[in-house]
Amino acid sequence: MVKRAKFVPLRLDAEERIKLRLLEAALNVSEYTDKVDIISYSSKSKRIVAQIKDFCAILSGLVVAGDYKLGQELFSDRAFSENEVFFQNVFEVGRRHKIMNPEKMRSSYGKLIYLLMDSVIPDVQDLLGFSCVIPIKTVYTFLKETESLELLHDDSIAMATREIVSDGKSRTHIDAEIKRKEKAMEYLCETYQNERITRDQIKRCLLSLSDNHAFLRANRDPCEKMLKYLTKYFSPTKAEPGYSLAISSGRGGHRLTHNHATQFAYVHQTLNLWREILHEMFMLWSLSDDDLLSSNPYRLTNTGQGLHRIQACPSVSREMHRTLHRAQKKSGSWIGSSVIHLGDKNVANAFMFIDKYNQVARILNPIVLTLDKLDDFSEDPGLQEYVQSTFGGVEQCRKDILLDFFRSAFDGSGADNFFDAGSCIDGRLTSAWNWCSQIEKKSYFPVFLLTGFVGFDGGSWS
Known part of the structure; x- marks a missing residue:
């Protein structure tokens, strides 16, 4: 479970889903790859930087349009480099969402990953003035930050994260399995909550691991x-x-x-x-x-x-x-x-x-x-x-x-x-x-x- 948790992305919370919608909207109107992946004799680094800044400007405009007060706080008289953390989090949310939902962002994920691929080129990063990439948040890294890794060693985690399928089972049998799973989740939330990690955060981790089981059932x-x-x-x-x-x-x-x-x-x-x-x-x-x-x-x-x-x-x-x-x-x-x-x-x-x-x-x-x-x-x-x-x-x-x-x-x-x-x-x-x-x-x-x-x-x- 520890090994698997290192690669299982953490479920998005409500605030992160707002950022995801902003990112998807910006990607849908962006022509990044059309303007960058072409044969041209102009400076590619300068072209990349201009397109990344254009993309960040689209994101900024969407934030202002959706929440004027937040937009003013983030972008009023401030350069893109001063909002490095905001852009990093938005891009990370998109990458994390795609891993958990391979059927999503079918046409836009390529633009995102190629934009980030260009952003880490040393010359581009120097001209850009900030980094767009941070590591993807996983269940393991979140539990490590909150000093709660012992959760992954509890025997009840197998029951709390299992996927319940209806194949050949009676309604009574399925209901009994659901109750056992809910009981195991409740036990883990009650046992491991403290000032560093709340019940909701523990449940979020458990549901993220359950998502991995659902992925395996659908794909493997x-x-x-x-x-x-x-x-x-x-x-x-x-x-x-x-x-x-x-x-x-x-x-x-x-x-x-x-x-x-x-x-x-x-x-x-x-x-x-x-x-x-x-x-x-x-x-x-x-x-x-x-x-x-x-x-x-x-x-x-x-x-x-x-x-x-x-x-x-x-x-x-x-x-x-x-x-x-x-x-x-x-x-x-x-x-x-x-x-x-x-x-x-x-x-x-x-x-x-x-x-x-x-x-x-x-x-x-x-x-x-x-x-x-x-x-x-x-x-x-x-x-x-x-x-x-x-x-x-x-x-x-x-x-x-x-x-x-x-x-x-x-x-x-x-x-x-x-x-x-x-x-x-x-x-x-x-x-x-x-x-x-x-x-x-x-x-x-x-x-x-x-x-x-x-x-x-x-x-x-x-």
Whole structure:
């Protein structure tokens, strides 16, 4: 719990949520990256400073418009450098909120992180006159400041921070679990409150840790469910007639050649790797924040998909290699390439890395949801007849979907060459996205729509 608390961001309080709204409003109208990430012969440092000051001016104007008295206190006849703490806190709130809610700030977070990335360049910071970056507030740092770290060692914290799910449980059972959790939280608040930390602050820490469990359930658990489906419906060594996982390069868009046993192992180890990465996602995000904001130089390069900032990611790279080693150790042997793209044209920087692996849940969750909801078809005679006549029953339909996913989403496709896709660590995710882009062409696509499928990116399907 101590180790995890070091990387779990602290929930925003009411005052911080006001700052978040200000930041989001400023980011929505800012054209920072459009004006900075361009090929120009003018001084880039001066251009960056001018854009950061413009952004701070927008923030200042929004504060004055929202609370004139506070705006007067902060900005009347004062330079931006004199409000360094205010700007640092606003930017920190945005970074913290994004980590806790990966689905939020989809279009604006990139601007924020690139602005802060530029602000730590030594020449820029000298011209700017103040620093925009402070460490992200975590549960651990907050408890350390209030001298309350013993809270993390209490046995009751496991119960107080657990997530209660309704899967297969009666209402009575769920209510009993809720009461046990509330009792554990009440005990911890009562036991550890003192003049340095209030009950509300203790509860805020506990809820922040609970948020981490909710994140893991939504992002890591789909990998575990897909692993269960893989082992339930397919043998690791022998293929059932008509349900072989074997693929051949050049056929059906596949880029790899595997027999059934090899493909089973390849899919199994890939899902295990994704599970390991998502289990430590908060830590990886913290490390990526360090890499991005550590004044490491970057170069603006045309990667074939526009201009991107290519920057080394030493901290993320070290942890990713450790994660890969754990996954390889669990698998016993490794099939395919073990190359991890970081700081190159495929994964330009740590921000791109985080964005890439946040897609895993967006891919797997809709599939798992569809597979789970197939059992509900038995309650509707019309749907039951459709599935029976088209696929031969619910179980056959489920197997058909899984067969196609395990073959076509793990076949090295999705790019023009093996360096960009293939069997490398990041290429496996590229292949899965390629399968997603072709979902409407599948024979089972109507089944997805009938179970409430609205797309892999959270939008509506048209």
